Amino acid sequence: MLLPLRMRPASLRGQDHLGVFLLDSFSQARGKIGRAAWLSTPIGLLALLPSVFTLEVFDRVIFRQGYSTLIALLAGVMVALILEWFLRSRRSSSLRDAGAVIDWGISSTLLDKMMNQPLRSLEERPAASWVALFRDVGTVRALMTGPVIQSLFDLPLAVFAVVIVGLVALPVLPVVLGMVCVFAAMAWWWADEVKQGKVAELQQARSLDMFTAEMCRARESVKALAQQEAVTAQWKASYESWLAESYSRGGQMEKSKELSHSLLIASSIAITATGALAVVNQWMSIGGLIAANMLAIKAISPIANLAGSWRQLAQAIEAGRRLNRVLAQTSETSGAGVSLPRPKGEMSMEEVSFRFDEQSEPVFNKVSLKLGAARFYTVVGKNGAGKSTLLKLLTGLYRPDEGQVMIDEYDLQQFSRMETAAWISTLSQNVYFLDGTIADQLRRGSSDVTDEQIVKACKLTGAHAFISRLPKGYATVMREGGRALSAGVRRKIALAQVMLRNPVVLILDEPTNDLDHASELQLIASLRMIAKLRTVIVVTHSAGMVASSDVALAVSGEGDIQEMTPVQALGVYFNRPNAGSSSPAPDGVKQGPHLTVVEPRLASVAAAGGDVR
Numbered sequence: 386m387l388l389p390l391r392m393r394p395a396s397l398r399g400q401d402h403l404g405v406f407l408l409d410s411f412s413q414a415r416g417k418i419g420r421a422a423w424l425s426t427p428i429g430l431l432a433l434l435p436s437v438f439t440l441e442v443f444d445r446v447i448f449r450q451g452y453s454t455l456i457a458l459l460a461g462v463m464v465a466l467i468l469e470w471f472l473r474s475r476r477s478s479s480l481r482d483a484g485a486v487i488d489w490g491i492s493s494t495l496l497d498k499m500m501n502q503p504l505r506s507l508e509e510r511p512a513a514s515w516v517a518l519f520r521d522v523g524t525v526r527a528l529m530t531g532p533v534i535q536s537l538f539d540l541p542l543a544v545f546a547v548v549i550v551g552l553v554a555l556p557v558l559p560v561v562l563g564m565v566c567v568f569a570a571m572a573w574w575w576a577d578e579v580k581q582g583k584v585a586e587l588q589q590a591r592s593l594d595m596f597t598a599e600m601c602r603a604r605e606s607v608k609a610l611a612q613q614e615a616v617t618a619q620w621k622a623s624y625e626s627w628l629a630e631s632y633s634r635g636g637q638m639e640k641s642k643e644l645s646h647s648l649l650i651a652s653s654i655a656i657t658a659t660g661a662l663a664v665v666n667q668w669m670s671i672g673g674l675i676a677a678n679m680l681a682i683k684a685i686s687p688i689a690n691l692a693g694s695w696r697q698l699a700q701a702i703e704a705g706r707r708l709n710r711v712l713a714q715t716s717e718t719s720g721a722g723v724s725l726p727r728p729k730g731e732m733s734m735e736e737v738s739f740r741f742d743e744q745s746e747p748v749f750n751k752v753s754l755k756l757g758a759a760r761f762y763t764v765v766g767k768n769g770a771g772k773s774t775l776l777k778l779l780t781g782l783y784r785p786d787e788g789q790v791m792i793d794e795y796d797l798q799q800f801s802r803m804e805t806a807a808w809i810s811t812l813s814q815n816v817y818f819l820d821g822t823i824a825d826q827l828r829r830g831s832s833d834v835t836d837e838q839i840v841k842a843c844k845l846t847g848a849h850a851f852i853s854r855l856p857k858g859y860a861t862v863m864r865e866g867g868r869a870l871s872a873g874v875r876r877k878i879a880l881a882q883v884m885l886r887n888p889v890v891l892i893l894d895e896p897t898n899d900l901d902h903a904s905e906l907q908l909i910a911s912l913r914m915i916a917k918l919r920t921v922i923v924v925t926h927s928a929g930m931v932a933s934s935d936v937a938l939a940v941s942g943e944g945d946i947q948e949m950t951p952v953q954a955l956g957v958y959f960n961r962p963n964a965g966s967s968s969p970a971p972d973g974v975k976q977g978p979h980l981t982v983v984e985p986r987l988a989s990v991a992a993a994g995g996d997v998r
C-alpha cells in the first residue's frame with residue numbers, strides 16, 4: 386500500500402506491514418500531500434463554475450436579454466478561472482515537491498540499506514536487480530506527480546457535480562447517476578492488475594534489463610568463446626515474451642479507451658434525450674440541460690481517468706512492495722558502542738559452522754582454530770574446499786550459523802563493517818575499482834592518508850614503478866573497474882589500498898594471481914616482513930608462498946581445517962614431499978621453507994613491518 390497514512394482507509398492503518406518502511410518516506414511528505422488534498426476542494430468547486438455560467442447565460446441572459454448580467458457573469462467566471470489556475474498550479478507544485486521528498490527519502494534509505502546489508506544478502510540478488518530497485522523509486526515517485534493522484538483528488542469534484550445536477554436538472558439526475566455507476570463498475574472491472582498486485586509486462590521488462598546487463602558484463606567471454614548465437618537467441622526469446630505481453634496489454638488498454646470514449650458520447654446522448662423530454666414538459670430549463678451535460682462529463686472524467694491510470698498504480702504498488710521487501714531486511718550492526726583498544730591480531734574460531742543454504746552441505750562444521758598474532762599463515766586446499774569462505778568468516782563478511790569468530794577477545798559480530806575493516810583488511814579474489822584516478826582509489830578507503838604514505842604503500846606492493854611510468858602517473862583515470870590496467874597492476878594497487886588501512890590483520894585471497902614471477906617473489910618477501918608486526922593470512926595456490934609461511938591451514942572440503950607445517954602442506958597439496966629439505970626448492974623459494982628475498986630499495990619499508998602510516 387503506497388498511499389500516505391491520512392489517505393489510507395482506517396481499516397488498513399497499523400496492519401500494513403508491507404508498506405511500513407515506505408510510509409516513513411511518505412510521512413515526510415505528508416504536509417505537502419495534505420496541502421494538495423486540501424486545495425482539491427476549492428479547485429473542484431471552481432471547476433463547476435463554467436457549467437453554472439452556461440446555465441445562467443441560457444436562462445438569464447439569452448431569454449431575458451440581460452447584458453449587464455452577462456458582463457457580471459463574465460467578470461465572475463474570469464476571476465474564478467484565474468483563481469482555479471492559481472490553485473491548480475499550487476497543487477501541482479505541492480505534489481511535485483512531495484514526489485521529490487519521497488524520492489529522496491526512499492533512494493537514500495535504499496542506498497543505506499544496500500551499503501549496510503550483510504554480504505550474503507547482497508550476493509542473493511543479482512547486481513542488475515539493485516539498479517532496477519533504484520528505478521522502482523522513480524515509479525513510486527511518479528505516482529505523486531502522475532494522473533493517479535490527480536484523478537483521486539478530483540473525485541470530490543464528481544460528488545459536487547452530481548449534487549449540482551440534482552439542483553439544476555433533477556430529471557436527468559438518474560441518467561447521470563447511472564452513467565457514473567457504469568464507469569465505476571468498468572473501472573473496477575479493468576483493475577485486474579491492481580487487484581492481482583503484479584504487472585507481468587513490467588516483470589518481463591526487468592528480467593530483460595537484467596539479462597542485457599549480464600550480457601554487457603560478459604562481453605569479453607561471449608566474444609572469446611563465440612557465444613553470440615546462443616546469447617542472441619536467449620535475449621530474443623526474452624524480448625519476444627516481453628513484446629507479446631506488452632502488445633496484448635496495449636491492445637486491452639486501447640479497447641478500454643475506445644469503449645470509454647463511446648460510453649461518454651452515449652452518456653451525452655442519453656442526457657440530452659432525457660433532458661429534451663424534461664424541457665418539453667417544462668420540468669427543467671434549456672440552460673439546465675446544457676449545464677447537466679457539462680456537469681456529467683465533470684462527474685465521469687475522474688472515474689474514467691482513474692481507470693486509465695490503474696496500470697501506473699499497479700506498477701507503483703508492485704515497485705513499492707519490492708522496495709519494501711528490501712528495506713525490511715536486516716542490516717549489519719551499527720557498531721560496538723564504545724571505542725575499544727586496538728587488538729593484537731590474534732584470530733580464533735570457536736565451534737564455527739557455516740553453510741550457504743539449508744539444502745547445501747556445510748562448508749564448515751564445528752571448526753575451532755587459533756591463529757597467533759604477528760604470524761604468517763597460508764590457507765591451502767583444493768578448488769571449492771572453502772578457502773575463500775574461511776577468509777570471509779575471518780573478516781566478518783559472513784556470519785557463522787553457529788559458533789564465534791573472534792579477534793583477540795572480541796566477537797566480530799558486535800562490530801560494524803567500518804570498525805572491523807579498520808582492524809582486518811582484506812583483498813578479495815576479484816579486484817574491482819570504481820571510476821576515478823589511481824590516487825582517488827588509494828584514498829577511498831582511508832581519506833586521511835598523505836601522498837607520502839600512498840607512495841610508500843605502492844612501493845611496498847610493487848605498484849609504484851608501473852604507476853610512475855604512466856603519462857599521468859597517480860592522476861591516471863581508471864574506468865570500468867580499471868580494465869585499462871593489467872590484472873597484475875590492478876592487484877598491486879588494490880594491495881596498496883589494503884595496506885593504507887594500517888590493519889592489525891591482513892587477509893589476502895590468492896594475491897599472487899596475475900603476478901609475474903618477480904612480483905610474486907617481491908610480494909612474498911613483503912608479506913614475510915609485514916608478518917613481523919601483523920597477522921597475515923593468505924589463501925594461495927603458490928608453493929613459494931606456502932613455503933614462506935609459518936603455518937599452513939589446510940581446508941579439507943569436508944567441513945574441517947587442519948593446521949600443518951609448510952613442509953607438510955607442500956607434500957600434501959603441491960606434491961613436493963621433500964620441500965624444505967635438500968631436494969629442489971619450490972618455485973620462488975630460495976632457502977628452505979622460508980623466503981628471504983627482499984628488494985634492497987624496499988628493505989626499509991619492509992623492515993618496519995609494512996607500516997606505511
Ligand SMILES: Nc1ncnc2c1ncn2[C@@H]1O[C@H](COP(=O)(O)OP(=O)(O)OP(=O)(O)O)[C@@H](O)[C@H]1O
Nearest residue numbers: 508741748766767768769770771772773774775940
Ligand atoms: N555465494 C555463494 N553461494 C552459494 N555457494 C557458494 C557461494 N560461494 C561459494 N559457494 C560454495 O561454497 C564452497 C566453497 O567455496 P569457496 O569459494 O570458499 O572455495 P575455495 O576453496 O575458495 O575455491 P577456489 O580455490 O576455487 O577459489 C563451494 O562449493 C562453492 O560452490
